[in-house]
Amino acid sequence: MAGDAPWYEAALLVGVTNALNVVADSPLESLEPASPSAEAQTVFTEIRAFYDRADVPVAFRRVASDPGYLADLWGAARRVFTDNTLTRRHKEALAFAVSVTTRSEFGTAFHLAEMRRLGVGERGVMEVLGVTQMFSSYTKIADTLQLEPDMDHIAAADPSPAPGGTPPPPRTRPPEAP
């Protein structure tokens, strides 16, 4: 996990996971169009193929009355869950951890199913759940005692530029006073 790229990727994944969960877990059944438009159906077909399942996850169905929005939301979700610096399998594990931590009923069940579909065994599920539970403990202990970060200096800063960008010019030291 050296460098910043995997961490940027993980953070974006956390955001999109939470975005899907908040809609799926809210009482928004009435927003699901009874007859989604042809444009929405096209997106649904992509979603079914990506997840290799017959139904469309509720988080997407509930925004289908605006097919343009649905397409963009799906594009973001597909992007963050596709293999990249992090594997899709690992990303599902992260999304599962986020969902458990935020008590998302939809996200927990959905990402657990996705982890299993992608080959994570019961031992692997327990590993992710164990880490999630242990760090749900440590974080609350740290917050209660208002502990300050003391391990953030262990990893070196990543000097690489933004994707497609150019490295920053070398920093020059200001002239020293005589």
Added chain:
Amino acid sequence: MPTVRLRDAGEYPEPIQKLFEVAKAWFKYDFAQPPAMSRVMAWDPELGAFHGRAMKRAMTPGEFSRAEKEMVAAVVSGVNACAY
């Protein structure tokens, strides 16, 4: 600022100081003082032993690598808005 005074490693009994050495090896980093969380968990060695073993068991490479698990831990900490 912490709401308690974090004790230096030298203020703990010797058996606990040995555990701090184990923690140092776990993190593969030579801390001037053990991490604050290690010192907090050492306050109650009985709890710390159970909790520490459960944590180590969860973090040991298995189906997921240690690095992958560290990222799960970081994500959980982030979602819990824990700066530590």
